[in-house]
Amino acid sequence: MESRFQGWKxxxxxxxxxxxxxxxxxxxKRGEILQRAINKFKExxxxxxxxxxxxxxxxxxxxxxxVTHRNGEKNRPHFSHKSLLDCPYSGYHESxxxxxxxxxxxxxxxEKYPTIKVELEKCLVSGRRAxxxxxxxxxxxxxxxxxxxxxxxxxxxxxxxxxxxxxxxxWIFHISRFGxxxxxxxxxxxxxxxxxxxxxxxxxxxxxxxxGFIKKCSLVSKxxxxxxxxxxxxxxxxxxxxxxxxxxxxxxxPLFLCQLGGNSIxxxxxxxxxxxxxxxxxxxxxxxxxxxxxLKDILPSNVFFKIKNVKYHQTHIEFQxxxxxxxxxxxxxxxxxxxxxxLIESVLARLKKPxxxxxxxxxxxxxxGMKEVAGASESTEIKSAVQMDLVRTEHKSVIQIQPETDxxxxxxxxxxxxxxxxxxxxxxx
Numbered sequence: 001m002e003s004r005f006q007g008w009k010x011x012x013x014x015x016x017x018x019x020x021x022x023x024x025x026x027x028x029k030r031g032e033i034l035q036r037a038i039n040k041f042k043e044x045x046x047x048x049x050x051x052x053x054x055x056x057x058x059x060x061x062x063x064x065x066x067v068t069h070r071n072g073e074k075n076r077p078h079f080s081h082k083s084l085l086d087c088p089y090s091g092y093h094e095s096x097x098x099x100x101x102x103x104x105x106x107x108x109x110x111e112k113y114p115t116i117k118v119e120l121e122k123c124l125v126s127g128r129r130a131x132x133x134x135x136x137x138x139x140x141x142x143x144x145x146x147x148x149x150x151x152x153x154x155x156x157x158x159x160x161x162x163x164x165x166x167x168x169x170x171w172i173f174h175i176s177r178f179g180x181x182x183x184x185x186x187x188x189x190x191x192x193x194x195x196x197x198x199x200x201x202x203x204x205x206x207x208x209x210x211x212g213f214i215k216k217c218s219l220v221s222k223x224x225x226x227x228x229x230x231x232x233x234x235x236x237x238x239x240x241x242x243x244x245x246x247x248x249x250x251x252x253x254p255l256f257l258c259q260l261g262g263n264s265i266x267x268x269x270x271x272x273x274x275x276x277x278x279x280x281x282x283x284x285x286x287x288x289x290x291x292x293x294x295l296k297d298i299l300p301s302n303v304f305f306k307i308k309n310v311k312y313h314q315t316h317i318e319f320q321x322x323x324x325x326x327x328x329x330x331x332x333x334x335x336x337x338x339x340x341x342x343l344i345e346s347v348l349a350r351l352k353k354p355x356x357x358x359x360x361x362x363x364x365x366x367x368x369g370m371k372e373v374a375g376a377s378e379s380t381e382i383k384s385a386v387q388m389d390l391v392r393t394e395h396k397s398v399i400q401i402q403p404e405t406d407x408x409x410x411x412x413x414x415x416x417x418x419x420x421x422x423x424x425x426x427x428x429x
Contacts, residue, residue, distance in 0.1 A: 034060065034079040035099065036121045037067050044119065047077040048103070062123060076100075097147035097174050097210070102131055104212035105143065105172075109134070125161045139243060141258055142167045145208075147174035152198040156255065163256040168243040170258035171199065175209040178217075178232060182209050189229040192219065197230070202246045203264040204257050207234065214239070216260065237261035247271060247320065251309055265306050265322050272321040273341045274307070277334040277351040278314075286317060295321070298332050315348065 037045045037058040045051060045058060051069050060067050060081060067079040076099060102120055109118050117135040124130055132143035142162045159169045177193055199205045205217040215234040222229060237260040244267035245254040254268055288310060305323035321337060330337040336351055
């Protein structure tokens with residue numbers, strides 16, 4: 001078993017998991033078995049430990065009835081009830097694969113983190129028995145292993161029950177749920193159980209094989225005849241536990257889940273709201289791919305994003321955009337992306353452009369020129385007439401205000417000047 005220790009810090013587990021190898025040596029039948037018991041001092045005892053010193057004084061941790069330690073050739077070591085009548089968990093059946101998944105991770109964590117408290121088959125919620133509980137510094141984590149068929153509704157119900165108490169849940173599925181015995185070296189299209197498709201929509205599929213290796217699964221879908229098939233790619237992950245409230249496809253209440261190696265892209269903290277204003281007759285022309293191409297044009301090239309929950313309206317399209325970006329508002333031609341959900345009235349007010357004033361009707365240039373010339377001529381005549389009237393008015397005013405004596409003196413001068421002229425004219429003759 002090989003690993004590099006990174007430490008436990010701020011409520012997260014950090015392990016670089018290079019290999020975790022614990023081989024499955026027995027394939028037992030399904031049965032009502034326990035991996036954990038308690039002694040008379042309420043101390044936990046696991047089935048693979050040496051229990052010879054207890055001399056049979058071991059009890060079920062749930063009903064506290066006496067249990068028997070069994071270690072045969074076919075089945076792995078386990079405890080079984082002497083009587084199941086009073087145990088609320090008597091109906092629990094676990095396959096050998098399920099048990100091995102628990103032991104693989106449990107033994108690895110206990111070996112590398114001896115001070116960390118890790119418990120199997122612990123009851124945190126009434127009526128539910130958690131496969132594994134890991135207590136960090138600031139966060140308690142529930143791990144659920146799944147090697148058999150399960151409905152997605154059951155996954156949601158279990159997760160929500162733990163979420164109500166503040167516990168995130170890490171779901172780990174056995175490789176056999178994909179139809180493989182080991183991680184394939186080639187990416188192949190195959191049918192996938194519905195619950196795994198739904199977990200992919202939460203960016204939270206983690207898979208373990210019989211050797212204890214854990215990988216993250218990514219799915220790519222395509223339509224083949226009448227079926228949807230998926231190409232599954234298994235990616236190595238660091239054992240770095242991240243806790244996120246993950247948004248569901250149908251806008252149901254987010255699920256508080258745990259991811260390995262990185263946050264879910266569908267985390268609430270990556271959620272933005274997009275609004276695209278529609279032009280006339282464009283509603284049927286805009287699909288999800290068109291929205292993606294539009295976003296690629298306006299977002300930085302290094303930003304990874306996903307869209308969910310697209311809704312079409314008569315005036316606009318609204319959708320959820322998930323990306324790791326620090327922007328709080330992006331606005332471009334007809335498209336608004338904001339961190340806060342907005343009322344559509346506010347969105348339309350921001351996106352609609354103000355109405356432009358209507359242009360004046362175009363007139364014939366020759367007609368305009370003639371009217372301008374005629375107008376200028378007419379204006380000149382009016383101006384001239386006004387000036388003449390003003391001159392006349394001013395002259396008349398001057399005459400009217402002259403004193404009467406001045407008028408008589410002027411007349412006498414004229415008469416005198418005329419007589420002098422006549423006198424000199426007579427002399428010349």
